[in-house]
Amino acid sequence: xxxxxxxxxxxxxxxxxxxETGEPVGSRxxxxxxxxxxxxxxxxNEMADLVDMGYILQPHTSAGRIPSDKGYRFYVDQLMEEKExxxxxxxxxxxxxxxxxxxxxxxxxxxxxxxxxxxxxxTNYAAMISAPQYHMNRLKFIQLSRMEEKRxxxxxxxxxxxxxxxxxxxxxxxDDETLLKLNMLLNTTxxxxxxxxxxxxxxxxxxxxxxxxxxxxxxVIDAVAESIxxxxxxxxxxxxxxxxxxxxxxxxxxxxxxxxxxxEEKKQLTNxxxxxxSHSDEKGIQVYIGEESPVENMKDCSVVTAxxxxxxxxxxxxxxxxxxRMDYDKVLSTMKKLTTELDTMFKKN
Amino acid sequence: xxxxxxxxxxxxxxxxxxxETGEPVGSRxxxxxxxxxxxxxxxxNEMADLVDMGYILQPHTSAGRIPSDKGYRFYVDQLMEEKExxxxxxxxxxxxxxxxxxxxxxxxxxxxxxxxxxxxxxTNYAAMISAPQYHMNRLKFIQLSRMEEKRxxxxxxxxxxxxxxxxxxxxxxxDDETLLKLNMLLNTTxxxxxxxxxxxxxxxxxxxxxxxxxxxxxxVIDAVAESIxxxxxxxxxxxxxxxxxxxxxxxxxxxxxxxxxxxEEKKQLTNxxxxxxSHSDEKGIQVYIGEESPVENMKDCSVVTAxxxxxxxxxxxxxxxxxxRMDYDKVLSTMKKLTTELDTMFKKN
DNA sequence: TGTTAGCACTCTAATGGGTCGAGTGCTAAC
DNA sequence: GTTAGCACTCGACCCATTAGAGTGCTAACA
Numbered sequence: 001x002x003x004x005x006x007x008x009x010x011x012x013x014x015x016x017x018x019x020e021t022g023e024p025v026g027s028r029x030x031x032x033x034x035x036x037x038x039x040x041x042x043x044x045n046e047m048a049d050l051v052d053m054g055y056i057l058q059p060h061t062s063a064g065r066i067p068s069d070k071g072y073r074f075y076v077d078q079l080m081e082e083k084e085x086x087x088x089x090x091x092x093x094x095x096x097x098x099x100x101x102x103x104x105x106x107x108x109x110x111x112x113x114x115x116x117x118x119x120x121x122x123t124n125y126a127a128m129i130s131a132p133q134y135h136m137n138r139l140k141f142i143q144l145s146r147m148e149e150k151r152x153x154x155x156x157x158x159x160x161x162x163x164x165x166x167x168x169x170x171x172x173x174x175d176d177e178t179l180l181k182l183n184m185l186l187n188t189t190x191x192x193x194x195x196x197x198x199x200x201x202x203x204x205x206x207x208x209x210x211x212x213x214x215x216x217x218x219x220v221i222d223a224v225a226e227s228i229x230x231x232x233x234x235x236x237x238x239x240x241x242x243x244x245x246x247x248x249x250x251x252x253x254x255x256x257x258x259x260x261x262x263x264e265e266k267k268q269l270t271n272x273x274x275x276x277x278s279h280s281d282e283k284g285i286q287v288y289i290g291e292e293s294p295v296e297n298m299k300d301c302s303v304v305t306a307x308x309x310x311x312x313x314x315x316x317x318x319x320x321x322x323x324x325r326m327d328y329d330k331v332l333s334t335m336k337k338l339t340t341e342l343d344t345m346f347k348k349n
Numbered sequence: 350x351x352x353x354x355x356x357x358x359x360x361x362x363x364x365x366x367x368x369e370t371g372e373p374v375g376s377r378x379x380x381x382x383x384x385x386x387x388x389x390x391x392x393x394n395e396m397a398d399l400v401d402m403g404y405i406l407q408p409h410t411s412a413g414r415i416p417s418d419k420g421y422r423f424y425v426d427q428l429m430e431e432k433e434x435x436x437x438x439x440x441x442x443x444x445x446x447x448x449x450x451x452x453x454x455x456x457x458x459x460x461x462x463x464x465x466x467x468x469x470x471x472t473n474y475a476a477m478i479s480a481p482q483y484h485m486n487r488l489k490f491i492q493l494s495r496m497e498e499k500r501x502x503x504x505x506x507x508x509x510x511x512x513x514x515x516x517x518x519x520x521x522x523x524d525d526e527t528l529l530k531l532n533m534l535l536n537t538t539x540x541x542x543x544x545x546x547x548x549x550x551x552x553x554x555x556x557x558x559x560x561x562x563x564x565x566x567x568x569v570i571d572a573v574a575e576s577i578x579x580x581x582x583x584x585x586x587x588x589x590x591x592x593x594x595x596x597x598x599x600x601x602x603x604x605x606x607x608x609x610x611x612x613e614e615k616k617q618l619t620n621x622x623x624x625x626x627s628h629s630d631e632k633g634i635q636v637y638i639g640e641e642s643p644v645e646n647m648k649d650c651s652v653v654t655a656x657x658x659x660x661x662x663x664x665x666x667x668x669x670x671x672x673x674r675m676d677y678d679k680v681l682s683t684m685k686k687l688t689t690e691l692d693t694m695f696k697k698n
Numbered sequence: 699t700g701t702t703a704g705c706a707c708t709c710t711a712a713t714g715g716g717t718c719g720a721g722t723g724c725t726a727a728c
Numbered sequence: 729g730t731t732a733g734c735a736c737t738c739g740a741c742c743c744a745t746t747a748g749a750g751t752g753c754t755a756a757c758a
Contacts, residue, residue: 140496145494155504261591
């Protein structure tokens with residue numbers, strides 16, 4: 001069977017009505033509301049077809065219909081196409097929502113928290129944001145300083161001005177000259193290098209150049225290298241998890257517990273971020289409906305994600321988690337505006 | 350009316366039974382279980398008295414009784430006294446729960462997360478832990494390095510080896526000599542000082558000593574001072590918030606939402622930490638029952654907190670949030686063990 | 699051949715009565 | 729002061745009934 005024009009119209013009408021009311025919609029409702037001017041009986045026949053084709057579901061025999069995942073998918077794809085075509089309109093809207101953001105964020109962390117908060121407050125869904133991923137990025141600056149006699153602090157700055165610290169305990173004191181030499185060596189060798197490209201052979205080469213294979217210098221170099229390579233946990237900030245209680249279909253104990261767990265053990269969200277980043281070239285915004293979700297605990301939700309760009313090659317992810325009958329229209333707009341705003345904001349800094 | 354010995358016994362029996370079953374307990378239950386050997390009728394009379402005195406509640410006329418906040422308070426106080434007296438016994442137990450903790454934590458952050466997790470998993474309640482407060486603490490080391498021509502990175506180490514970073518943009522280049530001088534000045538002036546004691550007059554004095562009231566040096570000194578004084582958000586890690594869904598009395602939408610919100614907007618937990626720290630000299634562990642809770646959103650829970658000591662004057666807080674009918678006995682033991690273990694662990698490092 | 703009116707049918711949600719059982723409060727006797 | 733005994737209360741559960749929304753099917757219509 002084919003999804004002809006009339007079926008499409010009816011399907012969209014069903015979904016829109018359901019998004020508004022949250023209740024199964026019957027044939028009479030559609031027959032009245034539409035510009036289609038068809039009787040409820042006709043609608044019923046078409047609806048039966050749509051059920052067969054898997055776009056809508058019948059909770060039980062004598063109830064109305066609700067959209068299936070496939071139905072939502074159809075709706076969202078439709079919506080995305082429309083969005084594409086009204087870019088000029090967006091310009092205007094961007095101004096309207098300026099107030100939505102972000103007073104003055106001195107620190108990245110605070111900014112991210114604010115963004116998450118603003119997202120959840122504006123949409124009434126749960127929101128998350130990941131700190132930008134600088135993993136693929138280049139070293140910019142390394143500095144070792146002696147803090148105490150047998151203790152060095154290493155400061156490592158990465159492109160994008162993110163800073164790592166590491167305190168290194170050494171077995172015997174190190175003199176100023178050696179420290180200076182070591183600083184020079186580290187900087188000349190490593191600056192400008194991608195973290196990924198730092199490997200054992202480079203480290204060995206450094207040790208050789210330092211002329212000391214076994215002593216303190218090797219020790220320090222190893223510690224620095226380890227600290228550089230150390231996989232930082234991907235920082236993720238969340239906001240508005242409590243919003244899920246506003247939607248009865250998510251608010252029962254079991255589902256709520258699953259979602260809350262996912263939010264708390266950021267690990268699952270981390271997967272979501274990686275998944276999003278790996279697809280980020282395709283399109284700005286991605287929508288995962290129900291079973292499509294890459295996060296096991298969110299199979300009953302819809303998840304909308306987008307990437308923002310802090311700087312060449314430094315990406316982060318924002319996401320919204322809500323019920324499947326989410327106001328996709330609003331969420332997509334909000335996401336699009338927000339990412340654009342973030343992008344321009346970062347370009348300025 | 351007075352709480353005589355028999356009433357106490359009955360009250361305790363009621364509370365213990367309720368803690369086990371979670372259901373209102375009737376007079377017959379008590380009359381059977383007890384070593385008191387009283388008939389249910391007698392128990393009933395005593396129970397009526399206990400209701401009058403506010404230690405227990407009657408959900409409705411023909412139901413059993415449940416403890417009131419006042420009742421729980423009585424029970425917990427009782428329990429705390431007992432705990433005091435069995436310190437020697439604890440030695441043995443400490444071994445048993447070694448496995449509970451903590452493999453090898455390279456970073457403070459990871460350690461704290463592990464502790465929180467271990468707490469929530471072991472107790473089946475929600476858990477939180479605050480990073481140690483180093484606010485009242487002393488500066489140990491300051492280092493300015495030039496990163497780019499007009500950009501300096503400041504590294505500030507505080508007692509307890511906690512590190513702050515600050516990138517400072519300056520208007521014009523700074524030469525090596527000045528930077529060195531500045532480093533010396535900052536370290537000689539500020540090292541060993543409590544952060545609290547750094548005030549405007551000290552900063553002004555530094556500027557005078559540097560011999561430059563308006564130029565780059567003043568600029569840098571100001572930036573460093575600001576960074577030192579900047580109030581870091583108190584870091585709080587949580588775990589097992591989803592545990593609240595295991596307790597029906599907390600799992601309805603409204604209450605769950607409140608608790609989850611408190612966990613997510615760490616602000617309320619911050620209050621809890623401050624409250625606990627301000628009382629920490631009284632006693633190791635504190636129990637807040639229902640209305641006693643300093644956190645508005647947790648009026649339906651019980652909250653158990655304790656402080657740990659990382660180093661002289663550096664304290665943190667751990668907390669457990671659960672239903673009022675919490676297994677106080679177990680929670681108190683776990684807390685006590687954990688704080689001791691944390692204390693010794695930090696002493697070692 | 700597609701559309702529609704009509705009607706029997708299905709299923710849920712809501713309502714109300716009836717029963718059961720746990721537990722109380724009170725009284726009278728020990 | 730303690731206890732046995734008993735009437736009473738109240739929620740939990742079960743069941744039958746009803747109302748209403750919505751369907752699916754058939755037969756008639758354009």
